[in-house]
Amino acid sequence: MKKIVSVAPMMDCTDRHDRFFLRLISKNVMMYTEMVATKSALHGDRKKILGFSSEEKPLALQVGGSDKKELAEVSKIAEDMGYDEININLGCPSKKVQKNKFGACLMKEPELVAECINEMVNACNIPVTAKTRIGFDDTEDFDYLNNFILKMKDAGSKSFIMHARKAILKGLTPKQNLNIPKLNYEMVYKIKNENPDLNIIINGGISKVEEIKKHLKKCDGVMIGRVIYQNPYFLVDIEREIFNEKNNPTREEVAEKLLKYLEKEVKLGTKVNHIMRHTVGLYHGQIGSKKWKKYLSDNMMARDSDFQKAKHIMTIVQNNEKANQIIA
Numbered sequence: 001m002k003k004i005v006s007v008a009p010m011m012d013c014t015d016r017h018d019r020f021f022l023r024l025i026s027k028n029v030m031m032y033t034e035m036v037a038t039k040s041a042l043h044g045d046r047k048k049i050l051g052f053s054s055e056e057k058p059l060a061l062q063v064g065g066s067d068k069k070e071l072a073e074v075s076k077i078a079e080d081m082g083y084d085e086i087n088i089n090l091g092c093p094s095k096k097v098q099k100n101k102f103g104a105c106l107m108k109e110p111e112l113v114a115e116c117i118n119e120m121v122n123a124c125n126i127p128v129t130a131k132t133r134i135g136f137d138d139t140e141d142f143d144y145l146n147n148f149i150l151k152m153k154d155a156g157s158k159s160f161i162m163h164a165r166k167a168i169l170k171g172l173t174p175k176q177n178l179n180i181p182k183l184n185y186e187m188v189y190k191i192k193n194e195n196p197d198l199n200i201i202i203n204g205g206i207s208k209v210e211e212i213k214k215h216l217k218k219c220d221g222v223m224i225g226r227v228i229y230q231n232p233y234f235l236v237d238i239e240r241e242i243f244n245e246k247n248n249p250t251r252e253e254v255a256e257k258l259l260k261y262l263e264k265e266v267k268l269g270t271k272v273n274h275i276m277r278h279t280v281g282l283y284h285g286q287i288g289s290k291k292w293k294k295y296l297s298d299n300m301m302a303r304d305s306d307f308q309k310a311k312h313i314m315t316i317v318q319n320n321e322k323a324n325q326i327i328a
């Protein structure tokens with residue numbers, strides 16, 4: 001499985017429609033679902049919560065929980081549904097998540113995490129991975145982090161995504177927790193150095209191809225979140241420069257394929273805005289960017305937007321492409 005670059009799990013962003021859209025741009029990146037709580041996965045509308053289309057693969061299910069039996073059950077379900085990996089969230093600092101005892105607060109409980117991972121590994125045959133921070137509150141200590149990783153390794157996990165900043169569990173909002181604690185890439189590099197047999201994927205604040213190349217000299221993979229959501233076509237730079245992919249789609253081709261998906265999904269009852277909201281950044285940094293955003297907000301963000309309006313979008317796309325070609 002290629003995991004050199006992956007798109008980060010992001011609540012309210014990387015749902016199945018966003019992943020389908022991103023996959024139209026990039027064949028090679030690994031994708032992650034938004035975090036799904038074990039209880040929702042087990043007791044909710046499974047098709048709605050866990051369903052995906054095969055085009056999205058390779059795809060990991062990210063799960064939030066600390067009940068080992070539930071985690072094991074969800075791991076088996078993930079495997080049966082065709083997910084390529086199951087990932088446990090050990091990095092989310094939100095109050096709600098802490099109250100339910102999952103996410104970053106579990107970094108305080110290495111024994112419990114190891115038990116959970118062990119049960120998950122025993123329950124399925126897909127890789128069980130973890131996404132962590134490098135510390136929490138006053139703890140940003142190499143030995144603590146390394147011992148935590150070693151416990152998870154002993155429990156059967158070989159692959160770790162490390163968001164290179166600590167989580168502040170009290171006093172910062174989730175958004176502040178993505179920006180205020182300082183990035184410390186060296187800590188992640190050191191973990192990789194100390195554990196060359198583990199697959200270490202670095203995450204946090206990575207926004208340029210040059211940075212990806214630099215991190216790949218020290219780690220096994222790079223995970224990127226916000227920059228890809230804001231500028232999905234950045235994936236073409238990644239395809240070209242990192243995966244050496246020469247045949248990449250134009251924005252027009254992406255929009256054309258997305259329309260076919262939209263038509264199919266609308267017939268199944270999906271709202272137009274649930275798909276199109278993810279495409280706001282398609283023209284990021286391009287001449288037609290403002291026009292594209294305005295068209296989307298005027299025509300496609302309402303809950304009752306219809307597909308006929310979506311069809312007209314190709315005119316906007318073609319005009320944008322022409323405008324950019326003239327400048328180029």
Ligand SMILES: Cc1cc2nc3c(=O)[nH]c(=O)nc-3n(C[C@H](O)[C@H](O)[C@H](O)COP(=O)(O)O)c2cc1C
Pocket residue numbers: 008009010011012013033034035062089091092131163178203204205206223224225226227
């Ligand atoms: C809107 C949003 C939602 C997020 N939801 C999740 C989530 O469900 N699970 C998770 O592990 N991390 C989540 N994160 C954190 C990202 O996966 C990632 O670790 C973080 O954004 C840092 O990477 P970046 O600087 O490339 O964005 C979220 C981040 C954002 C901005």
